Amino acid sequence: MRKRNYLLFIGLMAVFVYFLTAEAKAESFKKTLSFSNMLIKLGPPGRYNAAAYSDIYNNLDIACILESVKSNDVKKIEIHSAKMESGMMTMRRESEVSLPPNYLTKLAPMGMHLMLIGVDESIWEKENVIINFVTRDCGSFSVAFQVEG
Ligand SMILES: [Cu+2]
Secondary structure, rough: HHHHHHHHHHHHHHHHHHHHHHHHHHHHOOEEEEEEEEEEEEOOOOEEEEEEEEEEEEEOOOEEEEEEOOOOOEEEEEEEEEEEEEEEEEEEEEEEEEOOOOOEEOOOOOOOEEEEEEEEEHHHHHOEEEEEEEOOOEEEEEEEEEOOO
16 A cells, blocks of 8 residues: 555656646747847948847846857947937947847847948858857847848
C-alpha cells in the first residue's frame, strides 16, 4: 500500500513537471521582441550612410533597454532621434533606448531611427542585410532588413 502511494506520488510529480515545462516553454516563447516592417533606405549612390526603420513590439512586462546595434555589412550603426527645432531637422545620437513593456516602438523617418554609417558598396546588390540588436535584459536578436535603393 505504501509503495503504491509512492508510485502515485511519483506519477503526479511527473505530470506536474510536464505541465511546468510546457508553461516555461510558453513563457520563453513570449519573451521576445517582435520586429516588423524592417527596411534599409539607401541614399543616392556614392553616399555611404543610410537609415534603417522597423517596428519593434516589446511583448514583455518589463522595459527592454536596447544597448547596441551592429551589422557585418556596416562599419557603425547609431541609434538616432530626430526632431524639428526652429524649422530645422536635428538628429541626436542616443547611447541607449528604452523599449517600454507591451508597447510598439517605431523606428521611422522623422523620429527614432538607425543610422548606418559606412555602408559597404556591396549592399546595393543585396536584398537583405542582417542587423543584430543587443538588449540588456531581453536578449539579442538577428533581424533581416530589406534593402531599398
Ligand atoms: Cu540619423
